[in-house]
Structures are given as structure tokens and as C-alpha cells.
Amino acid sequence: MDDEVKSVVKTRRVLAYILSLCKPYPFEIGICFLGAVCGTFFDLIQARYLKDVVDQALAGDRRGFQMAVAAIVVILLAGCAFRYAIKYFSGHLGIRIVQDIRRQLAYRIGRLPSSYLDNAHSGDIVARLNNDVGSIAGFAEWQLVNLIYSPLVIIGVMSYLLIFNWKLLLASMILLPAAMFASRKLGKAISKYAIQLQRSFADYNAVIQDATAGIVTVKAFRLEPVLFAKMQRVTERIRDLQRKTDWRCLFIAPVSMVLQVAPQMSCVLYGGYLTTTGQLTPGELLTFTYLLGFVTGPLSGLPSLIVNVRVTLESAKRVVELVDEPEERSGGDVYVLQDGAAPVRFDGVRFAYEDRELVLHDFEAELKANAMTAIVGPSGCGKSTVVKLLCGFDERYEGSISLFGGELKRWDMKEARAQIAIVSQFSYLFPASVHDNIAYGNLSATREEVVEAARMANADGFIQAWPDGYETIVGERGASLSGGQRQRIAIARALLKNAPILVLDEPTSALDAQAEAEVQAVLEQLVRSRTVLVIAHRLSTIREADEIIVMAEGKVADRGTHLELMARNVWYRDMCRRQQAGTEVGEAV
Numbered sequence: 001m002d003d004e005v006k007s008v009v010k011t012r013r014v015l016a017y018i019l020s021l022c023k024p025y026p027f028e029i030g031i032c033f034l035g036a037v038c039g040t041f042f043d044l045i046q047a048r049y050l051k052d053v054v055d056q057a058l059a060g061d062r063r064g065f066q067m068a069v070a071a072i073v074v075i076l077l078a079g080c081a082f083r084y085a086i087k088y089f090s091g092h093l094g095i096r097i098v099q100d101i102r103r104q105l106a107y108r109i110g111r112l113p114s115s116y117l118d119n120a121h122s123g124d125i126v127a128r129l130n131n132d133v134g135s136i137a138g139f140a141e142w143q144l145v146n147l148i149y150s151p152l153v154i155i156g157v158m159s160y161l162l163i164f165n166w167k168l169l170l171a172s173m174i175l176l177p178a179a180m181f182a183s184r185k186l187g188k189a190i191s192k193y194a195i196q197l198q199r200s201f202a203d204y205n206a207v208i209q210d211a212t213a214g215i216v217t218v219k220a221f222r223l224e225p226v227l228f229a230k231m232q233r234v235t236e237r238i239r240d241l242q243r244k245t246d247w248r249c250l251f252i253a254p255v256s257m258v259l260q261v262a263p264q265m266s267c268v269l270y271g272g273y274l275t276t277t278g279q280l281t282p283g284e285l286l287t288f289t290y291l292l293g294f295v296t297g298p299l300s301g302l303p304s305l306i307v308n309v310r311v312t313l314e315s316a317k318r319v320v321e322l323v324d325e326p327e328e329r330s331g332g333d334v335y336v337l338q339d340g341a342a343p344v345r346f347d348g349v350r351f352a353y354e355d356r357e358l359v360l361h362d363f364e365a366e367l368k369a370n371a372m373t374a375i376v377g378p379s380g381c382g383k384s385t386v387v388k389l390l391c392g393f394d395e396r397y398e399g400s401i402s403l404f405g406g407e408l409k410r411w412d413m414k415e416a417r418a419q420i421a422i423v424s425q426f427s428y429l430f431p432a433s434v435h436d437n438i439a440y441g442n443l444s445a446t447r448e449e450v451v452e453a454a455r456m457a458n459a460d461g462f463i464q465a466w467p468d469g470y471e472t473i474v475g476e477r478g479a480s481l482s483g484g485q486r487q488r489i490a491i492a493r494a495l496l497k498n499a500p501i502l503v504l505d506e507p508t509s510a511l512d513a514q515a516e517a518e519v520q521a522v523l524e525q526l527v528r529s530r531t532v533l534v535i536a537h538r539l540s541t542i543r544e545a546d547e548i549i550v551m552a553e554g555k556v557a558d559r560g561t562h563l564e565l566m567a568r569n570v571w572y573r574d575m576c577r578r579q580q581a582g583t584e585v586g587e588a589v
């Protein structure tokens with residue numbers, strides 16, 4: 001598909017999406033439409049009485065004059081009521097539509113596969129949620145009404161004027177095609193830069209996000225100049241685009257003026273001639289000019305409207321991209337562990353990220369019930385990928401992963417994840433209280449159960465020592481806690497979940513010796529009589545495992561107990577010796 005066809009397909013999809021957003025609000029749309037029809041009708045009637053006011057006054061008919069003035073006042077009030085209704089309901093419609101988009105996106109983000117989130121920049125997602133939805137919100141609240149009202153008014157009034165005096169209408173509109181052409185060109189040029197400007201704001205968001213999320217690294221490595229240069233490049237680009245947009249926007253005012261004034265001037269000149277030759281009464285000329293204002297008013301706003309529509313369509317495209325991202329699958333079966341069966345089995349699992357090389361090659365493993373299985377191997381051999389697949393974070397693998405005897409791809413994903421509690425290297429803590437962070441493991445847990453989980457994770461002591469105890473706010477990503485405290489709170493959360501399988505993905509590898517010892521003591525208690533899968537570099541974590549799988553380049557290179565592997569596996573023995581000597585894990589098996 002070439003780019004132009006793709007763009008048409010995309011625009012159609014965006015329009016279909018916008019229609020789907022309007023669908024739940026037939027009442028509001030109906031009222032706006034009815035209000036626009038009635039408003040136009042009242043404008044026309046009012047103009048008819050305006051003609052009477054002038055012509056009766058010139059003819060000296062006092063009663064006729066008074067009647068026409070009274071009629072205009074009544075019609076004016078009715079017209080105001082309709083305009084108020086349109087404004088109210090279209091504003092209301094805009095707010096509800098934007099609220100629906102926000103709700104829909106919040107729901108979607110929660111259902112996006114983690115493979116999408118791995119590859120997307122969070123700054124870009126935030127920009128779609130903020131800038132793009134914000135631009136749609138601005139349009140929906142302030143411009144949507146013009147899209148409904150203006151075409152109706154223009155068509156209604158132009159049709160009336162055509163019948164009223166087609167020659168005068170033609171003369172008034174003589175410059176219109178040129179002005180329309182200019183406004184279209186101008187609108188296109190401005191929107192091109194306005195759209196680029198919006199994308200640059202997304203880049204700016206991404207840089208800020210990197211700066212805040214990586215602030216410690218930035219400071220530690222004195223990367224401020226690098227970050228500053230990056231920010232400067234983005235801000236300079238924003239400034240350039242802003243300048244280009246503003247410079248072109250300066251032309252909007254003259255073009256708008258031509259669109260507004262030219263028809264009025266032509267009308268007055270040619271209408272004046274018709275009046276002097278007796279082909280038009282002064283009242284008719286005034287009525288015509290007055291009604292023409294209803295056409296030229298919206299027309300003068302055309303250049304800005306074109307820019308707004310284009311920018312909003314672009315924002316809507318970016319929102320639709322997010323809405324159309326395939327969701328994680330839902331629904332499926334639930335299985336129960338049969339006697340003697342393995343809670344988890346990997347059979348000939350082959351997996352690659354996107355279009356990269358295979359990370360797992362025919363990976364085979366079995367987690368025995370109530371036993372601890374450890375996976376070790378050099379960095380990058382695919383250990384965390386095994387955990388990712390087991391948790392259903394990516395399903396693009398070949399082969400089979402079974403959970404309690406049921407094929408993982410056939411499990412109901414939520415239920416499958418309910419069987420697994422995970423503690424990872426960098427467990428995420430939310431900027432909420434310690435209590436809530438632990439309670440996220442099981443939302444129906446009582447306070448006593450939360451405290452009990454903290455006690456088992458050896459976290460209760462330091463939590464109670466804080467002035468606010470369990471109500472202490474931990475800060476974003478647990479910023480106000482030590483590494484060991486963070487991990488023990490994460491362990492408490494995993495324990496509260498009380499899932500039959502516990503996965504420990506290098507829970508101590510980011511900790512210093514002291515914190516590691518604290519967490520290790522907790523883990524040693526926990527792994528007894530549970531089904532545990534532990535990914536670890538640290539000998540202390542894996543020595544007690546019932547089975548240790550040695551991985552190399554995505555395959556199982558060896559398996560056995562610590563003593564068996566020490567006796568026959570060179571890489572394992574080297575790793576253990578290096579650790580005993582206080583060095584880190586080696587690189588090759």
C-alpha cells in the first residue's frame with residue numbers, strides 16, 4: 001500500500017472512530033442539529049422583518065414599523081434561546097466525548113500487551129494521553145458547534161439569498177473562490193507546521209520523562225550537558241516550528257478580512273446600484289447585507305477552522321493508533337493441578353523478540369510441585385525471557401508452556417496470572433502508602449493480613465519504626481526507601497497474593513551485601529514447601545534449589561543439584577568459585 005492510500009485508509013478509520021464516539025449521544029446531536037435548523041430559520045425570518053422595518057419607516061407606516069420591530073425583538077429572543085441551547089449541548093457533547101476517549105484510553109493502556117509497552121516510549125504514550133486528547137478536547141468543546149452550525153447556516157442563508165436576488169448574491173461572492181483558495185492553502189501550510197509542533201511536544205515529553213526517570217544516572221555520570229543539549233535541540237525545534245506557525249498565522253487576519261469584507265463591499269456597491277435604479281428597495285438591500293453577514297461570519301473563520309480540523313484529525317490519528325493496538329487476549333480456561341503433574345512445563349519453546357534472532361531455542365524445563373527450581377546462566381542467555389513467557393507477557397512463542405496441565409495460551413490470562421506471584425529485580429512501588437503497596441497483592445486482604453505478610457517478609461519491624469508506620473508514603477518507585485526495604489515490601493506484596501507459584505527474578509541482584517543478606521534470610525524461609533522458580537546470579541540464592549537449570553544461549557545446557565553440577569559442569573563450578581572469591585558471574589558457559 002503506498003503512503004497516500006495508507007493515509008486515506010487512516011483518515012477513514014479516524015472518521016469512523018469519531019462517528020463511533022458520537023453514536024451514544026443522539027439526543028445532544030439531535031438538539032444541536034434542531035437548534036441549528038431553527039436558529040437559521042429565525043435568522044431568515046428576522047431578516048424579513050428587518051426589511052419591513054426599513055421599508056415601513058420610509059413609507060411612513062408607523063403601525064407597520066412598530067409591528068415589525070416587535071416581531072424582531074421576539075424572534076431575536078427566540079434565536080438567542082436556540083443559540084444558547086446549541087452552545088450548551090455542543091459543549092456538553094464535547095466534554096462527554098473527551099471523557100469517553102480518556103476512559104477508553106485508560107482501559108486500553110491496562111490491556112496493552114507488555115511487548116507493546118516494552119517498545120513504546122512512555123513519554124510518547126503520555127503525549128498521546130495529554131497533548132493529543134487535549135487538542136481533541138479543545139476542538140470538541142469550542143469548535144464542534146461550528147462544524148454543526150456553520151454549514152447549515154451557510155446553506156440555509158445562501159439558498160434564501162439565491163431566491164431573494166441571485167444577481168446580487170453572485171456579485172457578492174465574486175471574490176469568494178480566490179479567498180477560499182487562499183484560505184485553503186494557508187490552512188494547509190499552517191497545519192503542516194502545527195502538526196509537526198505537536199509531535200515535537202511529544203519528543204519534549206519523552207526527554208523530560210528520561211530526565212526525571214533517570215535523574216540519578218544523569219547526576220552520577222554528570223550527564224547534565226548531554227541531557228541539556230538534547231533538551232535544547234527539542235526546544236529549538238519547537239521554537240522554529242512555533243515561529244513558522246505564527247508567521248503564517250499572521251496571514252489569517254487579512255485572509256479572514258477578505259472573506260468577511262469583500263462580499264459585504266461587493267454587495268453594498270452592486271446593491272447600491274440596484275437600489276438607485278429601482279430594482280431593489282433600501283429595506284431589501286439592508287436585509288440582504290444583514291443576511292450576508294451570516295455567511296461571511298463563518299467564512300472568515302475558515303482558515304482557523306481548517307487548521308483546527310487538520311491538527312485535531314492528526315491528534316485523533318495518534319489516539320486511534322493507541323485504541324487500535326491489539327489488546328492482550330482475554331477469556332479462556334482455568335485448570336487445576338492434577339496429582340503428580342508438574343505445575344509448569346516448558347516443551348520445545350522457541351521465541352524471538354520482534355524480528356531479532358531466537359532468544360530461546362527448544363527450551364525444556366519442568367517446575368516440580370512444592371520444590372524450588374533455579375535457572376542460572378550467563379547474562380543475556382534468556383533467563384528473564386523464560387519468566388516473561390511464563391507470566392504470559394508475550395505469547396509469540398512456538399512450542400508449549402503448560403500451567404497446571406493446561407496450555408498457557410488457552411488459560412484465561414487473568415486467572416493464569418493469579419497462580420503466579422513475582423518478585424523481580426526492580427519491583428515497582430507505587431507512590432502510595434506502604435499498606436496500600438502491600439495490599440495491591442490482594443485487594444480484599446484485611447489490615448491484619450497485610451501486617452502478617454509484612455511480618456513474614458521481615459518488613460514489619462522497619463515499617464513500625466517509621467512515625468507514620470504503614471501509612472508512610474513511599475514516593476514514586478519507592479524513592480524514599482532503601483533497596484532492601486523496597487524488596488522486602490515487594491516480597492510482602494507477593495506473599496499476600498498467596499499464589500501457588502512464586503517467581504523470584506533476581507530479587508537480590510540490585511542490592512548491596514547488607515540488603516542482600518536481609519532479603520536472603522526472608523527468601524530462605526519462604527521457598528520451603530512452595531513451588532518456586534528462581535532466577536539468580538547469587539550462589540547463596542540457588543544453592544538450596546531442588547533442581548538447578550544451567551542455561552546457555554537460550555537452551556538448557558545442563559541440569560542437576562548443586563553438588564551434581566559442581567562435580568560435572570565447568571561453567572557452574574567456575575561461577576561458584578568466582579562468587580566464593582567475591583567476584584561476579586562469568587560470561588560464557
Ligand SMILES: Nc1ncnc2c1ncn2[C@@H]1O[C@H](COP(=O)(O)OP(=O)(O)OP(=O)(O)O)[C@@H](O)[C@H]1O
Nearest residue numbers: 118353356359377378379380381382383384385386
Ligand atoms: N523487550 C526486548 N526486546 C528485544 N530484545 C530483548 C528484549 N528483552 C530482552 N531482549 C534480548 O533477549 C536476550 C535475553 O534477554 P534476557 O533478559 O532474557 O536475558 P537474561 O538471561 O535474563 O539476562 P540477565 O542475566 O543479564 O538479566 C538478550 O539478548 C536481550 O538483549
